[in-house]
Amino acid sequence: MGELMGSHKKDKRKKSKHKARKRSQDAGGDACEVTKDRVRAHFLDGNTGPWAKDLAAQDARTARSAQSEKNTDLAEDAASSAKAGTATIASTRRGPDYSVPSSIDIVADPVLHALSTRRSISKVDPETPNDSDLLEIIRSISSVADHKALRSWRFLIIRGDDRYRLGEALDEAAGVVRKPGETNTKPLRAELLLALVSSPVKHDKVPEWEQHATAAGAGHLLELALWQAGWGVMWRSGTLTNTESVRRLHRLDDHELLMGWFYIGAVPERYRQRLTTSTRPLPKPEQFLDTL
């Protein structure tokens, strides 16, 4: 049985490899197209490391040569805009240098691959990680960059009836009065919510904003860790997040900040299907990188 399943998996992988190669050939070997194909196949296989490495080894050259062509174009563009530039800023701002191709492969590396394929899942299925799973997830993200290791963040687990209590607190904050038996269904969109609390401490070297940044970092890592572990998640907040009744429910101290809720559950089959045909590209990375 195990062997059968193993050979079936291999077959599937062969097929998706073939499809990815075929599509990349059809697309003229464009690096973005190759990455997109692999992203879809990754989701189908529910598998990262060895599979992705294998695939990457096959067409890394295609991706690199496309990348290096792009780099040449970018370098030419940069050179011509530098020539045309007359403002003082243009004479001091050099811009990044992309003339040397990168040796980093965001498909072959399982961590980078998980980072680049992450997506929010707005409607999750009822199955959820248990509290021990959550503890492992938290263990993995506790490596978040944290100035002076102040550990000024925590998550609160909200399941079952506690979700109704959250609905009531949100209603109270919004001044909504419902008929008996009616409830605010917003917190019911998932069986499990994790509330993120940023809890800055007084420190002469670490301002409050840095501690909020660490808490936000923990939130992003949580999304990634859940994604990599096979769970769907969406981070939600809203204008009522730090209102008095909502803060009271979460037992926040005055100096603390509620950073929103992570709605967690299983990734529905229809989502998996949709992701296989999705064409959502990653944003262009050049917009996030500059020099002084």
Ligand SMILES: Cc1cc2nc3c(=O)[nH]c(=O)nc-3n(C[C@H](O)[C@H](O)[C@H](O)COP(=O)(O)O)c2cc1C
């Ligand atoms: C702090 C924070 C709060 C957010 N609050 C909401 C929200 O209340 N409602 C919403 O639709 N999306 C919210 N988002 C955005 C979604 O979580 C998600 O990132 C967005 O829909 C884009 O999808 P993607 O993560 O797949 O790129 C929030 C994101 C962050 C980081």
